Amino acid sequence: MKENTANTDKPVSIGVFDSGIGGLTVVKTLRAAIKEANIVYLGDTARVPYGTKSEETIKRFAREDTVFLIEKGVDLIVVACNTASSVALSYLKREFKDIPIFGVVEPGVNMALNASKTGKIGIIGTIATIKSHAHRKLLNKQGVLKVYEKACPLFVPLAEEGLTKGQIPRLVAEYYLHDLKEKVDTLILGCTHYPILMDTIKEVLGEQIKLIDPAYALALQVKSFLNNNGMIKNTGENGTLDLYLTDIPPHYHSLLSIFLGFTPDTIEKVDLKDISRC
Amino acid sequence: MKENTANTDKPVSIGVFDSGIGGLTVVKTLRAAIKEANIVYLGDTARVPYGTKSEETIKRFAREDTVFLIEKGVDLIVVACNTASSVALSYLKREFKDIPIFGVVEPGVNMALNASKTGKIGIIGTIATIKSHAHRKLLNKQGVLKVYEKACPLFVPLAEEGLTKGQIPRLVAEYYLHDLKEKVDTLILGCTHYPILMDTIKEVLGEQIKLIDPAYALALQVKSFLNNNGMIKNTGENGTLDLYLTDIPPHYHSLLSIFLGFTPDTIEKVDLKDISRC
Numbered sequence: 001m002k003e004n005t006a007n008t009d010k011p012v013s014i015g016v017f018d019s020g021i022g023g024l025t026v027v028k029t030l031r032a033a034i035k036e037a038n039i040v041y042l043g044d045t046a047r048v049p050y051g052t053k054s055e056e057t058i059k060r061f062a063r064e065d066t067v068f069l070i071e072k073g074v075d076l077i078v079v080a081c082n083t084a085s086s087v088a089l090s091y092l093k094r095e096f097k098d099i100p101i102f103g104v105v106e107p108g109v110n111m112a113l114n115a116s117k118t119g120k121i122g123i124i125g126t127i128a129t130i131k132s133h134a135h136r137k138l139l140n141k142q143g144v145l146k147v148y149e150k151a152c153p154l155f156v157p158l159a160e161e162g163l164t165k166g167q168i169p170r171l172v173a174e175y176y177l178h179d180l181k182e183k184v185d186t187l188i189l190g191c192t193h194y195p196i197l198m199d200t201i202k203e204v205l206g207e208q209i210k211l212i213d214p215a216y217a218l219a220l221q222v223k224s225f226l227n228n229n230g231m232i233k234n235t236g237e238n239g240t241l242d243l244y245l246t247d248i249p250p251h252y253h254s255l256l257s258i259f260l261g262f263t264p265d266t267i268e269k270v271d272l273k274d275i276s277r278c
Numbered sequence: 279m280k281e282n283t284a285n286t287d288k289p290v291s292i293g294v295f296d297s298g299i300g301g302l303t304v305v306k307t308l309r310a311a312i313k314e315a316n317i318v319y320l321g322d323t324a325r326v327p328y329g330t331k332s333e334e335t336i337k338r339f340a341r342e343d344t345v346f347l348i349e350k351g352v353d354l355i356v357v358a359c360n361t362a363s364s365v366a367l368s369y370l371k372r373e374f375k376d377i378p379i380f381g382v383v384e385p386g387v388n389m390a391l392n393a394s395k396t397g398k399i400g401i402i403g404t405i406a407t408i409k410s411h412a413h414r415k416l417l418n419k420q421g422v423l424k425v426y427e428k429a430c431p432l433f434v435p436l437a438e439e440g441l442t443k444g445q446i447p448r449l450v451a452e453y454y455l456h457d458l459k460e461k462v463d464t465l466i467l468g469c470t471h472y473p474i475l476m477d478t479i480k481e482v483l484g485e486q487i488k489l490i491d492p493a494y495a496l497a498l499q500v501k502s503f504l505n506n507n508g509m510i511k512n513t514g515e516n517g518t519l520d521l522y523l524t525d526i527p528p529h530y531h532s533l534l535s536i537f538l539g540f541t542p543d544t545i546e547k548v549d550l551k552d553i554s555r556c
Contacts, residue, residue, distance in 0.1 A: 046335050047325045052438075057324050057525040131528050157435045160330075168449050175446060247335040250409050 011239055012231045013038045014222065015074030017065040020048030021252070022156070022192035023080030024259040026104070026215045027241065030078070033219035036232060038239040040072050041264075044272070046246035049156060050083040051126020051191070058128060062088035064272045066096055068244070075231065076100040078222060082108075082190045082214070083126045086134035100225065107221050108188045108214025109138045115210045116186040122148040124176070125190030126156070135188060148183050152176045152194075159193040162258055169197060173204040181205055188212045196258060240265045246272055289517055290509045291316045292500065293352030295343040298326030299530070300434070300470035301358030302537040304382070304493045305519065308356070311497035314510060316517040318350050319542075322550070324524035327434060328361040329404020329469070336406060340366035342550045344374055346522070353509065354378040356500060360386075360468045360492070361404050364412035378503065385499050386466045386492025387416045393488045394464040400426040402454070403468030404434070413466060426461050430454045430469075437471040440536055447475060451482040459483055466490045474536060518543045524550055 014037050016027055021043050030039065042065050044050075050058050062084040069077055077099055079085045079092070085103030092101050112121050121144055123135040130151040139147045154172050163169055180187065187209055189195055195213045202211060226232045243264040249255070256263075292315050294305055299321050308317065320343050322328075328336050340362040347355050355377055357363045357370070363381030370379050390399050399422055401413040408429040417425050432450050441447055458465065465487055467473055473491045480489060504510045521542040527533070534541075 046331060048330075052326075052527050052529070053324060053525045054527055127528055153439055154432075154435050154441070157432050161431055163432070163453075168446070168453060171446050171449065175441075247331050249330050249332055250405055251330070 009233070011036050011038050011233050011235065012226055013040060013074045015040045015042070015069030015072060015077045016080050017042040017044070017062075017069060017077070017084070018080040018192060019043070019050035019061075019083065020045050021255040021259050022159075024256070025192050025195050026078065026080035026218065028260060029213075029215035029219045030222065031239070031241070033223050034226065034232065035238050036235050037226070039241045040069060040074050040244070041241065042068055042244045042270075044246050045249055045252075049126070050081060051128050051156065052153065053128060055087050055128070055132070058084060058087045059091050062092055063095060066092055066101070068270070068272060070096065070099060074099075076102065076222070076225070078218065079103045080192055082192060083128045086125070086129040086132040086190075102218060102222055102225075104214040104218050105134045105190075106138060107217030108190065108212055109135055109142070111214065111217040112186045112188050112212045113139070113142055113144065115212060116144075118185045119144050120146045120148070120184045120186070122150070122180045122184035122187040123190050124150050124152045124155075124187065124194065127151045127153060129190050135190060146183075148180055150176055150180060152191075155197055156191065156193045159196040159258065160255060162254065164197050165200060169200045170204060173197070173200050177201070177204055181209070184209060186210045186212060188214065190214070243267045244270045246270060287511070289314050289316050289511050289513065290504055291318060291352045293318045293320070293347030293350060293355045294358050295320040295322070295340075295347060295355070295362070296358040296470060297321070297328035297339075297361060298323050299533040299537050300437075302534070303470050303473050304356065304358035304496065306538060307491075307493035307497045308500065309517070309519070311501050312504065312510065313516050314513050315504070317519045318347060318352050318522070319519065320346055320522045320548075322524050323527055323530075327404065328359060329406050329434065330431065331406060333365050333406070333410070336362060336365045337369050340370055341373060344370055344379070346548070346550060348374065348377060352377075354380065354500070354503070356496065357381045358470055360470060361406045364403070364407040364410040364468075380496060380500055380503075382492040382496050383412045383468075384416060385495030386468065386490055387413055387420075389492065389495040390464045390466050390490045391417070391420055391422070393490060394422075396463045397422050398424045398426070398462045398464075400428070400458045400462035400465040401468050402428050402430045402433075402465065402472065405429045405431055407468050413468060426458055428454055428458060430472075433475055434469065434471045437474040437536065438533060440532065442475050443478060447478045448482060451475070451478050455479070455482055459487070462487060464488045464490060466492065468492070521545045522548045524548060
């Protein structure tokens with residue numbers, strides 16, 4: 001484990017990575033829970049999305065993202081991307097034993113277990129997340145055997161297009177979710193983009209189905225880890241948010257406003273080419 | 279110019295690259311027009327899509343794709359990707375003077391000019407294609423001043439999901455195209471994925487608007503170049519199709535069946551990492 005920062009004056013630095021901009025929904029939740037922390041965010045916008053790609057490629061990308069954040073000197077790493085969490089988290093933990101790494105799958109599953117009354121839990125995510133069965137395996141271990149999985153590839157481009165309300169997203173949500181309606185009482189939103197579509201998903205599924213945004217449980221898990229290790233300084237000041245992107249896409253202003261809603265302290269384009277050689 | 283193959287017995291070898299699998303619609307058209315040619319196809323599936331990324335990044339990717347195909351010994355290169363054609367073609371022609379390189383923008387524009395009676399032409403494509411104004415600039419040069427441009431980012435994921443008919447794609451097409459209906463008599467389908475949605479686009483726009491698939495004009499342009507240079511051997515035999523992909527995505531079987539409809543001779547996963555260093 002990395003030496004913790006309890007004895008220094010520097011605020012804790014949390015590294016967060018995601019395949020793109022979507023992970024900023026997790027950053028927002030982390031900031032609300034742990035406002036003093038500095039956040040270093042890497043969005044792999046040059047290679048986004050990960051969710052349609054193979055396990056091997058996702059692991060390679062996740063490794064490069066992790067090396068980048070470690071080189072930035074962060075104290076711990078959050079894998080905000082559900083796809084990378086589902087496919088690559090155990091691999092990253094094995095490869096990088098000196099730094100704590102948190103994913104969004106386990107917190108989401110625990111939150112769903114607490115919320116569900118019938119033990120019938122659903123999970124929606126990218127093609128790669130669903131194909132990994134990461135959530136199902138964890139739920140099965142906890143004795144939950146009825147798990148319903150559904151890949152919803154169109155939700156990401158809908159959210160990025162800002163098309164979150166109205167007939168089109170409602171029909172797409174019905175297309176994906178109509179057979180989940182009667183089967184589950186709790187649904188994990190297993191992709192950082194999906195909370196943006198929360199209202200539409202609620203409209204389609206009805207109020208009786210609980211929607212789980214794993215970011216909340218993840219933020220609490222990270223906060224509790226920091227507290228237990230004396231790593232939070234109660235300075236009363238807001239931490240910084242430094243954004244690193246592997247590409248600055250033409251529409252990034254609109255993406256930032258959809259997913260973050262405030263302006264980061266710095267935005268910088270970076271190249272992971274050197275890291276590819278690790 | 280590369281020495282042409284007129285005096286050897288080897289069939290001509292056409293290199294085709296695309297950001298992903300979509301360019302296989304262009305391969306199908308090329309095969310129909312020039313059946314004796316061997317085709318070497320590179321799909322950059324690890325970094326797909328290009329259409330949401332910046333000019334700088336698209337140029338870098340297109341350069342790496344081109345180097346890969348040159349190293350495979352092809353006689354000429356087709357940039358099947360409309361985004362790369364729009365953003366990077368002149369750059370590639372400047373960088374690689376020894377090999378003929380063809381894009382899909384100019385053939386599409388010429389085909390539209392021939393088809394249009396009113397001179398009111400529309401172009402739909404990815405965010406990066408539309409932002410480049412590549413089609414508009416060429417049309418303006420030809421004296422066509424009324425050009426209507428519209429980015430349609432959801433068409434790509436709809437086509438990849440196989441969701442090409444019915445209420446959802448129709449509503450999405452209406453969402454993007456409703457203001458083009460009265461304005462143009464000819465519309466260029468400026469993305470390799472869009473021909474897959476041809477029927478739905480026709481349904482929304484009506485039969486009176488001509489839809490232009492640049493692949494046809496491109497195939498004729500390439501065929502005429504090969505004929506003029508004595509590069510086509512009339513062997514009567516079908517050429518081969520070798521597919522190189524930078525990632526083998528989990529759903530590639532379904533993508534191949536949507537975009538190609540027959541089985542390539544070989545499929546191989548390749549890594550462009552070494553090329554990144556060029």
